[in-house]
Amino acid sequence: xxxxxxxxxxxxxxxxxxxxxxxxxxxxxxxxxxxxxxxxxxxxxxxxxxxxxxxxxxxxxxxxxxxxxxxxxxxxxxxxxxxxxxxxxxxxxxxxxxxxxxxxxxxxxxxxxxxxxxxxxxxxxxxxxxxxxxxxxxxxxxxxxxxxxxxxxxxxxxxxxxxxxxxxxxxxxxxxxxxxxxxxxxxxxxxxxxxxxxxxxxxxxxxxxxxxxxxxxxxxxxxxxxxxxxxxxxxxxxxxxxxxxxxxxxxxxxxxxxxxxxxxxxxxxxxxxxxxxxxxxxxxxxxxxxxxxxxxxxxxxxxxxxxxxxxxxxxxxxxxxxxxxxxxxxxxxxxxxxxxxxxxxxxxxxxxxxxxxxxxxxxxxxxxxxxxxxxxxxxxxxxxxxxxxxxxxxxxxxxxxxxxxxxxxxxxxxxxxxxxxxxxxxxxxxxxxxxxxxxxxxxxxxxxxxxxxxxxxx
Amino acid sequence: xxxxxxxxxxxxxxxxxxxxxxxxxxxxxxxxxxxxxxxxxxxxxxxxxxxxxxxxxxxxxxxxxxxxxxxxxxxxxxxxxxxxxxxxxxxxxxxxxxxxxxxxxxxxxxxxxxxxxxxxxxxxxxxxxxxxxxxxxxxxxxxxxxxxxxxxxxxxxxxxxxxxxxxxxxxxxxxxxxxxxxxxxxxxxxxxxxxxxxxxxxxxxxxxxxxxxxxxxxxxxxxxxxxxxxxxxxxxxxxxxxxxxxxxxxxxxxxxxxxxxxxxxxxxxxxxxxxxxxxxxxxxxxxxxxxxxxxxxxxxxxxxxxxxxxxxxxxxxxxxxxxxxxxxxxxxxxxxxxxxxxxxxxxxxxxxxxxxxxxxxxxxxxxxxxxxxxxxxxxxxxxxxxxxxxxxxxxxxxxxxxxxxxxxxxxxxxxxxxxxxxxxxxxxxxxxxxxxxxxxxxxxxxxxxxxxxxxxxx
Numbered sequence: 001x002x003x004x005x006x007x008x009x010x011x012x013x014x015x016x017x018x019x020x021x022x023x024x025x026x027x028x029x030x031x032x033x034x035x036x037x038x039x040x041x042x043x044x045x046x047x048x049x050x051x052x053x054x055x056x057x058x059x060x061x062x063x064x065x066x067x068x069x070x071x072x073x074x075x076x077x078x079x080x081x082x083x084x085x086x087x088x089x090x091x092x093x094x095x096x097x098x099x100x101x102x103x104x105x106x107x108x109x110x111x112x113x114x115x116x117x118x119x120x121x122x123x124x125x126x127x128x129x130x131x132x133x134x135x136x137x138x139x140x141x142x143x144x145x146x147x148x149x150x151x152x153x154x155x156x157x158x159x160x161x162x163x164x165x166x167x168x169x170x171x172x173x174x175x176x177x178x179x180x181x182x183x184x185x186x187x188x189x190x191x192x193x194x195x196x197x198x199x200x201x202x203x204x205x206x207x208x209x210x211x212x213x214x215x216x217x218x219x220x221x222x223x224x225x226x227x228x229x230x231x232x233x234x235x236x237x238x239x240x241x242x243x244x245x246x247x248x249x250x251x252x253x254x255x256x257x258x259x260x261x262x263x264x265x266x267x268x269x270x271x272x273x274x275x276x277x278x279x280x281x282x283x284x285x286x287x288x289x290x291x292x293x294x295x296x297x298x299x300x301x302x303x304x305x306x307x308x309x310x311x312x313x314x315x316x317x318x319x320x321x322x323x324x325x326x327x328x329x330x331x332x333x334x335x336x337x338x339x340x341x342x343x344x345x346x347x348x349x350x351x352x353x354x355x356x357x358x359x360x361x362x363x364x365x366x367x368x369x370x371x372x373x374x375x376x377x378x379x380x381x382x383x384x385x386x387x388x389x390x391x392x393x394x395x396x397x398x399x400x401x402x403x404x405x406x407x408x409x410x411x412x413x414x415x416x417x418x419x420x421x422x423x424x425x426x427x428x429x430x431x432x433x434x435x436x437x438x439x440x441x442x443x444x445x446x447x448x449x450x451x452x453x454x455x456x457x458x
Numbered sequence: 459x460x461x462x463x464x465x466x467x468x469x470x471x472x473x474x475x476x477x478x479x480x481x482x483x484x485x486x487x488x489x490x491x492x493x494x495x496x497x498x499x500x501x502x503x504x505x506x507x508x509x510x511x512x513x514x515x516x517x518x519x520x521x522x523x524x525x526x527x528x529x530x531x532x533x534x535x536x537x538x539x540x541x542x543x544x545x546x547x548x549x550x551x552x553x554x555x556x557x558x559x560x561x562x563x564x565x566x567x568x569x570x571x572x573x574x575x576x577x578x579x580x581x582x583x584x585x586x587x588x589x590x591x592x593x594x595x596x597x598x599x600x601x602x603x604x605x606x607x608x609x610x611x612x613x614x615x616x617x618x619x620x621x622x623x624x625x626x627x628x629x630x631x632x633x634x635x636x637x638x639x640x641x642x643x644x645x646x647x648x649x650x651x652x653x654x655x656x657x658x659x660x661x662x663x664x665x666x667x668x669x670x671x672x673x674x675x676x677x678x679x680x681x682x683x684x685x686x687x688x689x690x691x692x693x694x695x696x697x698x699x700x701x702x703x704x705x706x707x708x709x710x711x712x713x714x715x716x717x718x719x720x721x722x723x724x725x726x727x728x729x730x731x732x733x734x735x736x737x738x739x740x741x742x743x744x745x746x747x748x749x750x751x752x753x754x755x756x757x758x759x760x761x762x763x764x765x766x767x768x769x770x771x772x773x774x775x776x777x778x779x780x781x782x783x784x785x786x787x788x789x790x791x792x793x794x795x796x797x798x799x800x801x802x803x804x805x806x807x808x809x810x811x812x813x814x815x816x817x818x819x820x821x822x823x824x825x826x827x828x829x830x831x832x833x834x835x836x837x838x839x840x841x842x843x844x845x846x847x848x849x850x851x852x853x854x855x856x857x858x859x860x861x862x863x864x865x866x867x868x869x870x871x872x873x874x875x876x877x878x879x880x881x882x883x884x885x886x887x888x889x890x891x892x893x894x895x896x897x898x899x900x901x902x903x904x905x906x907x908x909x910x911x912x913x914x915x916x
Contacts, residue, residue, distance in 0.1 A: 032620040161493045161494050359875050386873075415817050417817050434876045436619075436658075436876070440622075
C-alpha cells in the first residue's frame with residue numbers, strides 16, 4: 001500500500017512540478033498573441049474565397065501550392081520549398097444524376113447524390129437497375145451473387161449517433177464508402193449507392209474517397225444524402241422491383257505533377273531534430289475545404305508565425321508542412337516520409353491538424369510510453385486553455401509514413417461534434433469557422449510545439 | 459507526509475468508487491437517447507421559426523408562453539402551470555439612425571447601431587452633438603462636466619480577447635452598456651454610444667439591457683457595431699469637432715402581464731425536495747434568440763422528457779422552468795423565488811442553462827462545500843462525455859433569487875467561444891445551433907439531475 005501511495009505521490013508531484021512559472025508565462029503569451037493578433041482566420045478566409053476547392057491535380061490545387069509558398073515567404077520563414085510529387089488526378093465532370101424511375105407510389109424521384117472520389121463514371125448512357133439494400137458486407141455476402149447480380153447495391157448503415165467521438169462513428173461506417181464498390185462488384189453488382197457519412201439528416205451528399213480492389217471489375221460508386229438514403233430505403237422496402245437510374249461523368253486521368261509545401265524555422269541548438277506541424281492542402285471539389293483541411297494548413301503556418309512574432313528562437317528545427325493529396329491518395333504524405341528516410345532526417349515529433357478548426361480539447365498520441373508520459377506531464381500547463389484530453393491514441397494520415405522512423409505521432413484534437421456536418425460536403429465553407437476557435441487551435445499547437453522544442457522528447 | 463498521502467489516497471478512492479457501474483449505464487442511456495432521439499433541436503427550430511423574437515411584454519413573448527405550455531402538456535408532464543408576473547414592456551419602435559454629420563474627410567457616415575434595451579428614445583427630432591470618446595468611467599470622471607457637458611459620450615473599451623473565458627471578457631466590459639448612460643448624464647452628456655459587446659469586428663450591433671440610476675436625467679443610449687466603433691474612434695481622434703446625429707424611437711410602456719411557465723414531474727419518495735432546471739423564455743427583439751436562450755428552454759423541457767422516455771421515475775420532484783424577462787428586468791426569476799419562499803418550498807438544486815446550446819464542458823457551482831464536493835465526486839461519470847470543468851463558481855440570473863433559500867446554484871457550462879458572436883444580435887438564429895451540441899447539453903443536464911435525484915445533495 002505504502003508503495004502504491006508513493007507512486008501516486010510521485011506522479012502527482014511530477015505533474016505539479018511541470019508547472020514551471022516561466023512556461024506558464026510563455027504559453028499565456030502564445031495564447032494572448034493568437035487571440036489578439038492571430039492571422040489564422042484571415043489566411044483561411046483568403047484560401048477559401050480566393051482559391052476555393054483544390055482537389056489534387058486540379059488548377060485549384062496548383063493555386064493553393066503557390067498561395068502557401070507566398071504566405072510563408074512573406075512571413076520570412078528561414079526557408080520555404082516545394083517537394084515535387086505525382087498525384088492521382090480525378091475529375092468529377094458534369095453534375096451527377098440519380099433518380100428512382102419506377103416507383104408506383106411516387107413515379108420519378110430525383111436523389112441528391114455525388115460521385116465518390118476515384119470512382120469510374122457511368123458515362124452519358126448511365127446505368128439503370130433494381131436496387132438491393134444492405135447494411136454490411138456480411139449481409140451482402142449472405143445475399144450472394146444470385147440476388148446481387150446485375151443490381152445496384154445500396155449500402156445504408158448509418159454512422160452511430162450515440163458515439164460521443166464522431167470520428168469513432170465515422171470509422172464504424174466508412175468501410176461502405178471505401179470498399180463497398182469492389183465488394184458488390186465481386187458478386188456482379190453494376191453500381192453502388194452509399195449512404196453519406198453524416199450524423200444528421202441532411203439535404204446534401206458527402207463525397208470522399210473509395211478504392212477499387214485489384215482484379216475486380218470497377219463499377220460506379222455514388223453517395224446519397226442521408227435524407228434521401230432514408231427515402232430510398234423506405235421505397236425499396238415497400239416496392240420490391242424498385243429501379244434507379246445513375247449517370248456520372250467522373251474519370252481518373254493520368255497522374256499529375258504537384259507538390260508538398262514546406263516552410264521552416266531553423267533550430268539554434270539541435271537543428272537536426274525536426275518538429276513537424278501540418279495539415280493537408282488538397283480539399284474535395286465540392287466546397288472551400290474550410291475545416292477539411294484549410295484550417296490545419298493555416299494553423300501550421302500560424303504556429304511558426306507565432307514563434308516569429310513572439311521572438312521565440314526555436315532550439316530545434318520547426319517545419320510547417322502542407323501535404324498534398326490526403327483526400328484521395330496520400331501521395332504527399334508518403335513522399336514526405338520517403339524523403340525524410342532517404343535524407344536520414346530525424347523527425348522527433350509530427351503534429352497533424354485534420355479534425356477541423358474547432359475549440360481545442362487536447363492531443364491524441366501514438367508514441368513510446370516515456371514520450372507520452374512526458375507530454376502528459378505538461379497537461380497542467382494546457383488545461384487552463386480547455387485542453388484536457390490526452391488519453392487517446394492517434395496522429396494523422398499524412399504524418400503516418402514518419403512513424404516507422406520513430407517519430408512521435410500527435411493529432412490535434414478539437415471538439416468534433418460539428419465536423420461531420422460539413423466534412424466532404426458543399427457546406428464546408430468559411431462561414432462555418434469561428435475565428436476564435438480557429439486561433440485557439442493554432443495557439444494550442446504552438447504551445448505544445450514550444451514545450452517539445454524547449455525540452456525535447458527524450 | 460503520511461497524512462497528506464492518506465488524504466490524497468482517500469480522495470482518489472472516493473472519486474473512483476463514485477463510478478458505480480449502474481450509474482454509468484444509466485448515464486449512457488440518457489446520452490444515447492438524447493443523441494438518437496432527442497427533441498431539443500426540433501423544439502428549438504419550432505420556437506425560433508414559428509415564434510421568433512419574444513421580448514418581455516411583446517406578442518412574441520405571449521406566444522412563447524403558450525408554446526411552452528402546450529409542449530409540456532403534450533409531453534404529459536404531471537403538471538404544467540403559469541406563474542403570473544408583471545413585466546417591463548420596452549419597445550424599439552422604428553429603425554434607429556446614427557450618422558457622423560460633419561467629417562471633413564468622409565462627410566456623412568452612417569453607423570450600424572441599435573438602441574439599448576430600456577433606453578429612452580430621442581424622438582423624431584433626434585440629438586446632434588460632438589462626440590467624446592472614453593474607455594472607462596474613471597476616464598469619464600477625469601474629463602469632468604466641463605468637457606462632457608452637452609456632448610455624446612462614446613464608451614469604447616473592447617471586450618478583452620485574451621480572456622479564454624468569454625464571459626469573463628463580457629463581465630469586464632459590460633458596465634459601459636449597463637451604467638454608461640447615467641454616468642455620462644451625471645456630467646451633462648446628452649446621449650451615449652457604447653461599443654457592442656462582441657469580441658470580433660462585426661457589421662452588426664449587439665443590443666442588451668441598460669439601467670438608469672435614480673435621480674439622474676435619462677439620456678438615450680445606443681450600441682454601435684464593433685467595426686463602426688473602430689471607425690468612429692479613428693474619426694474622433696483625427697477630427698476634434700466630430701459630431702454625430704442620433705435618432706431612436708424606443709420607449710418604455712406600462713408594465714404588461716406575462717408568465718413564467720413551469721412543468722413538473724412529481725417525486726415518488728421525497729416529493730417535497732425540488733430540483734429545478736431552467737432557461738429564460740424571453741429573448742431580444744432583434745433575432746430568434748436561438749442560443750440566448752431558446753436553447754436553455756428546450757433543454758430544460760428535454761431533461762424532463764428524457765426521464766419520461768427512459769422510464770426513470772424521479773424520487774424527487776423535477777421542474778422545468780421557463781423564466782420570463784431575464785433580459786431586461788429579471789421579474790420572472792424574482793417572482794419564482796418569491797413564490798418558492800411564500801410557499802415554503804424546498805428547492806435543493808437549481809440548474810440554469812443560459813450560456814448557449816454548445817458542446818457541454820461542465821457545470822459551475824455556488825453552494826456549500828460538502829454539496830460541491832459531492833457533485834465533484836460524480837465527475838468520473840461525466841468526463842467520458844467531455845464534461846471536465848467543475849471548478850468555477852456560478853449559477854444563473856434567473857435562479858439567483860433561490861440562493862437565499864439554501865438552493866445549490868448550478869450553471870450549465872458549455873463551450874462559449876462562439877457565444878458572443880451571436881449574443882443579443884440579429885444573427886442569433888437557428889442555423890447557428892448544432893443539433894448534436896444542443897442535444898448533448900440536454901443530456902449532460904439530465905445526467906446531473908439524475909444523480910442529484912438519486913442521491914440527493916446532503
